Amino acid sequence: MKPSRIVITGVGLTAPNGNSLTEFRQNLLNGVAGIERREIRYMGSQLAGVCHHDALRHQTKKEVRVGTRAGSISVYCAREALADSKIAWAAQAKDRVGIYIGCTEHGNVETENEIYNISKFNYDTKFWSHYHNPRTVANNQAGEASLNLGVTGPAYTIGAACAAGNLGLIHAAQMLRLGEVDLAICGGISESIHTFGIFAGFKSQNALATHADPAKASRPFDKARNGIVVSEGGCLYTLERLEDAQARGAKIYAEIAGYHVNSDASDYVLPNPVRQAECVRASIRRAGLTAADIHIVNTHATATPLGDIQECEAIRAVFGEGCPETHINNTKSYIGHCMGAAGALELAGNLPSFDDLIVHPTINVDDLDPACALPGLVLNQPRKVAKVDTILNNSFGMLGINSTLIVKRFTP
Amino acid sequence: MTKDDCKKVVLDIIADIAPDEDLTNVKSDVRLRDQLQLDSMDFLDIVMELRKRHSIEVPEADYIQLASLDSCAEYLTPKFNALSAKS
Numbered sequence: 413m414k415p416s417r418i419v420i421t422g423v424g425l426t427a428p429n430g431n432s433l434t435e436f437r438q439n440l441l442n443g444v445a446g447i448e449r450r451e452i453r454y455m456g457s458q459l460a461g462v463c464h465h466d467a468l469r470h471q472t473k474k475e476v477r478v479g480t481r482a483g484s485i486s487v488y489c490a491r492e493a494l495a496d497s498k499i500a501w502a503a504q505a506k507d508r509v510g511i512y513i514g515c516t517e518h519g520n521v522e523t524e525n526e527i528y529n530i531s532k533f534n535y536d537t538k539f540w541s542h543y544h545n546p547r548t549v550a551n552n553q554a555g556e557a558s559l560n561l562g563v564t565g566p567a568y569t570i571g572a573a574c575a576a577g578n579l580g581l582i583h584a585a586q587m588l589r590l591g592e593v594d595l596a597i598c599g600g601i602s603e604s605i606h607t608f609g610i611f612a613g614f615k616s617q618n619a620l621a622t623h624a625d626p627a628k629a630s631r632p633f634d635k636a637r638n639g640i641v642v643s644e645g646g647c648l649y650t651l652e653r654l655e656d657a658q659a660r661g662a663k664i665y666a667e668i669a670g671y672h673v674n675s676d677a678s679d680y681v682l683p684n685p686v687r688q689a690e691c692v693r694a695s696i697r698r699a700g701l702t703a704a705d706i707h708i709v710n711t712h713a714t715a716t717p718l719g720d721i722q723e724c725e726a727i728r729a730v731f732g733e734g735c736p737e738t739h740i741n742n743t744k745s746y747i748g749h750c751m752g753a754a755g756a757l758e759l760a761g762n763l764p765s766f767d768d769l770i771v772h773p774t775i776n777v778d779d780l781d782p783a784c785a786l787p788g789l790v791l792n793q794p795r796k797v798a799k800v801d802t803i804l805n806n807s808f809g810m811l812g813i814n815s816t817l818i819v820k821r822f823t824p
Numbered sequence: 825m826t827k828d829d830c831k832k833v834v835l836d837i838i839a840d841i842a843p844d845e846d847l848t849n850v851k852s853d854v855r856l857r858d859q860l861q862l863d864s865m866d867f868l869d870i871v872m873e874l875r876k877r878h879s880i881e882v883p884e885a886d887y888i889q890l891a892s893l894d895s896c897a898e899y900l901t902p903k904f905n906a907l908s909a910k911s
Binding site: 473474533538539541542 | 842861872
């Protein structure tokens, strides 16, 4: 039996440089980064991508206080995606809605906060918060969204390191095809800037970016790149089976064309370009396409010296020199690494290319690293192109998880 | 500390843990749960804030004493005064 066609019908997001798809896209085309300096506990001033959306737009003050930052970002993105989809939410059967949210990690923020809190009380654990467990359970982001929305269908997270944003969408497409739900709210969320541990961990790995100018700090493919800018963010989509979306006259952003997920099985942190290339190839094959059919490749590159080269090696292996209509870009150069939200946000930033035929560039490349000099790389200035019918989105993560998602222009 | 002072201490805590609530007309003799959106976790917050801010311990068996502002004042004022007598 032919699997159901799955389409994207709504987008809700908050990124360090925009709180809606329109604002985000405009800033990607205008070269506006969203990195700033932020005080990080124990570490002092660090570079970070901070979201500035209005949490109280969709939550009470008490919900914000009791819940987590990740949960709050989830609620914002879910509500914005639903509004964008124009689904008649009041009439929607809430038990037929699934919430599937990719996350890199969760619970570090709250655990660090509680340890800091009890340090003020001589480490007496009677001062440990009774909210600790609901705040730190691994399904927190999805659970808070289900509470806020009254969703009684499945709501859970998918832990997949920095490949997680893509995984949220992929899992949702699978659940829709299985008939488990009729509507999926899916994507990725991260609150990582609120945990000092992730900054300290990258610093100890010599993988934390530094730069005098925050806007220039995240510089994938540049010779002088020196690491990751840690960011928070969120992007959730509404996904539906095509027939359901058409029945209600929904606006369709794109159709899920293909995807693949695999594992390196080779190292805790070092990427493996052979497995990455296998992942990209398999996703193209499963979409029924060839490499030359891909018009935009959004790279995962995080601006680590080695990781960028390895992804470029994988892309070169798949696309070689023979794909003149394939344009390659990177979104982290604007917003840093939004961790579990990265894949979902980076896909969103490219979706408007179906309409405007413009590929947003990778910014901050003053001196292109020859090892990253891929044909088709779009550098520093947006590129108007003849055709955008497909977008391939790479997201890779620690412990060697790779995910590639391809969406295509919707044609009935 | 007077009972009115004690009620203000409790209201200050509630203002922080239930920031959406209008506390201007809270009735002293009516159960807090009957006039405000407070759940059992919020009462644990009140207990925690009394501990953190004022070093007051409320054993679980006595949580019922926190039902209204009047009962809070009856129960907590002697504890506050005993504490200040010690220090």
